[in-house]
Amino acid sequence: MPIDRANSARLVAPPRAGRPWGSIVLFLGPALCFYFAFIIYPVLVTFYNSLHTLRMDLGMVYQYVGLQHFREILLEDEVFWKSARNAMTWAVVAPCLDIPLALILAFTLHSKIPFARFFRTVWFTPLLMSYPVVGVIWLWVYNYDWGMANLTLRFLGFGDYAQAWLASPTTALPALILVTTWMFAGFNMVVMLAAIHAIPMEYIEAARVDGAGPWHRLFHIMIPLLRPTIANLIILDVIGKMKQFALVWVMTRGGPMWGTETVATYVIKRAFEWKTLDLGYPSAIAVLWFVIIFGLSIGLTRFLQRREALEF
Amino acid sequence: MRPRLTKAILMIPVLLYTAFSAGPYVWTAMMSLRTTDEIYRSHYGLPIPPHFWKFYTAWTEFGYATYFKNSAIVTVSAVALITVVGAMAGYGFARRRFAFRLREPLFLLLFLSIMFPPQIMILSLFQILITYGLFNTLAGLILVYVATELPVTIYLLRAFFAQIPVELEEAARIDGCTDWSMFWRVMFPIARPAVATTMILNFIYFWNEFLYAVVFITQQEIRTLPLAIQFLVSDQYFDIGMLATGLMIATLPVLLMYLFMSEWFVKGMTAGAVKG
Numbered sequence: 001m002p003i004d005r006a007n008s009a010r011l012v013a014p015p016r017a018g019r020p021w022g023s024i025v026l027f028l029g030p031a032l033c034f035y036f037a038f039i040i041y042p043v044l045v046t047f048y049n050s051l052h053t054l055r056m057d058l059g060m061v062y063q064y065v066g067l068q069h070f071r072e073i074l075l076e077d078e079v080f081w082k083s084a085r086n087a088m089t090w091a092v093v094a095p096c097l098d099i100p101l102a103l104i105l106a107f108t109l110h111s112k113i114p115f116a117r118f119f120r121t122v123w124f125t126p127l128l129m130s131y132p133v134v135g136v137i138w139l140w141v142y143n144y145d146w147g148m149a150n151l152t153l154r155f156l157g158f159g160d161y162a163q164a165w166l167a168s169p170t171t172a173l174p175a176l177i178l179v180t181t182w183m184f185a186g187f188n189m190v191v192m193l194a195a196i197h198a199i200p201m202e203y204i205e206a207a208r209v210d211g212a213g214p215w216h217r218l219f220h221i222m223i224p225l226l227r228p229t230i231a232n233l234i235i236l237d238v239i240g241k242m243k244q245f246a247l248v249w250v251m252t253r254g255g256p257m258w259g260t261e262t263v264a265t266y267v268i269k270r271a272f273e274w275k276t277l278d279l280g281y282p283s284a285i286a287v288l289w290f291v292i293i294f295g296l297s298i299g300l301t302r303f304l305q306r307r308e309a310l311e312f
Numbered sequence: 313m314r315p316r317l318t319k320a321i322l323m324i325p326v327l328l329y330t331a332f333s334a335g336p337y338v339w340t341a342m343m344s345l346r347t348t349d350e351i352y353r354s355h356y357g358l359p360i361p362p363h364f365w366k367f368y369t370a371w372t373e374f375g376y377a378t379y380f381k382n383s384a385i386v387t388v389s390a391v392a393l394i395t396v397v398g399a400m401a402g403y404g405f406a407r408r409r410f411a412f413r414l415r416e417p418l419f420l421l422l423f424l425s426i427m428f429p430p431q432i433m434i435l436s437l438f439q440i441l442i443t444y445g446l447f448n449t450l451a452g453l454i455l456v457y458v459a460t461e462l463p464v465t466i467y468l469l470r471a472f473f474a475q476i477p478v479e480l481e482e483a484a485r486i487d488g489c490t491d492w493s494m495f496w497r498v499m500f501p502i503a504r505p506a507v508a509t510t511m512i513l514n515f516i517y518f519w520n521e522f523l524y525a526v527v528f529i530t531q532q533e534i535r536t537l538p539l540a541i542q543f544l545v546s547d548q549y550f551d552i553g554m555l556a557t558g559l560m561i562a563t564l565p566v567l568l569m570y571l572f573m574s575e576w577f578v579k580g581m582t583a584g585a586v587k588g
Contacts, residue, residue, distance in 0.1 A: 125337065136541060263431070
């Protein structure tokens with residue numbers, strides 16, 4: 001034993017004193033340059049910009065305004081509150097759809113139905129397309145006259161419910177949320193399926209021997225064991241939906257009547273489409289949303305993990 | 313008898329969901345082989361006869377050759393760059409030999425930035441790219457892409473390198489290898505499965521990326537495919553047939569690869585979620 005320890009000590013700390021700074025710079029340098037130049041520095045600049053007005057039409061001259069942008073956003077900006085509400089709705093509703101659907105699909109595939117591999121491959125496919133492609137396809141699906149959505153309703157005898165889904169402020173956001181579910185249910189299903197396969201068979205066998213029926217095994221053994229995975233997927237889904245930009249940009253541009261505006265699209269609109277031409281104000285929105293997303297992801301991680309700890 | 317019945321009943325929701333999942337894309341694929349006139353006569357007709365020439369027309373007359381080329385340049389260069397830079401950093405963060413005082417805090421910062429929303433960088437990146445003459449260039453877009461995916465890439469590769477026993481590299485070092493040649497000759501080849509996973513993840517992300525492209529590219533000649541599609545929707549709103557062909561051109565490279573390596577794709581796309 002003492003010999004082993006001596007050996008491993010020599011392996012960990014090379015006999016030559018000092019660190020191999022040459023190699024450290026060589027291996028970490030390029031990545032850190034990228035990281036600081038294109039992520040950390042821009043983040044700091046955005047924080048700095050949020051305290052200034054920065055008119056693009058006036059040669060980008062900085063004018064210090066303190067916290068005025070933040071006051072305006074929180075107290076006067078109705079569009080911000082609408083877009084924040086839409087993004088929050090998306091972040092709450094989407095996981096409620098995606099995760100249970102993915103669980104059902106995963107358990108169905110797990111029960112050894114024929115062609116399981118084929119189904120898995122097909123269900124996962126929507127995730128591989130870009131948002132503009134998905135957006136265009138679903139613009140067609142929601143077309144009033146010949147889209148698949150209304151066609152199916154008419155076929156099933158619910159023709160009265162057929163409508164221009166993206167044209168009304170009340171149906172446009174749910175219509176977009178359904179599109180993200182179409183994209184992400186398969187992804188969540190695959191992750192869940194992998195976690196189900198990782199459950200030791202002995203647990204389930206033991207429960208079966210003890211007389212637990214299939215439903216009992218599902219709800220009292222398998223789902224509790226999947227909790228860490230489910231928690232992870234919920235966090236990913238919530239954060240992903242809080243950042244939603246591309247689908248909205250392609251399908252509705254935030255309309256009708258701000259009905260699908262998200263904070264992400266509003267930031268870009270304020271910066272490049274509105275006649276204000278000021279980079280400071282949208283930067284302040286970005287900072288505010290960044291703080292909210294960051295707090296939410298840390299809070300969610302804590303909350304879901306603590307509940308998990310309590311369960312066991 | 314009963315298990316078979318249960319399975320038959322299970323197949324009903326499975327088939328319904330499959331119709332929901334595949335229906336829109338299959339429909340688009342059929343439209344891509346039909347002319348717009350045919351489509352307006354019957355939106356759900358089969359592509360008989362199939363008009364494969366539409367792909368040629370889209371490619372040559374509607375600019376898809378250019379957009380495809382731009383997307384390919386951006387994706388291939390960004391994947392190559394991020395793989396090299398990310399693998400080196402993943403290794404540098406994994407080994408105790410390269411530890412220094414600020415390394416762990418740096419890694420934590422890197423890990424946290426996986427969650428950063430792009431909006432927190434995009435406006436100032438716009439300023440920075442203009443300052444350095446990189447606005448409206450594919451090079452600028454490539455640099456931004458590499459930077460934004462570096463945190464996940466480094467995170468995944470570090471986890472893999474950390475599992476490889478140190479003894480392997482000690483042996484190479486005793487044979488007189490420097491850190492640099494040892495990394496490329498020994499460690500990098502061992503890490504191939506993990507590197508392939510991150511390459512696929514990044515490939516899909518770069519090929520499909522839209523937000524940065526919208527803000528940083530305003531010239532038509534250097535639009536990438538996702539960006540081009542967004543403009544084509546408004547420009548040729550009524551030419552559904554040609555647009556459908558364009559959508560197929562934009563998605564087929566990825567889907568064909570997926571068809572042949574679906575296991576790798578699934579692994580790559582879910583790598584971040586499992587460890588999260």
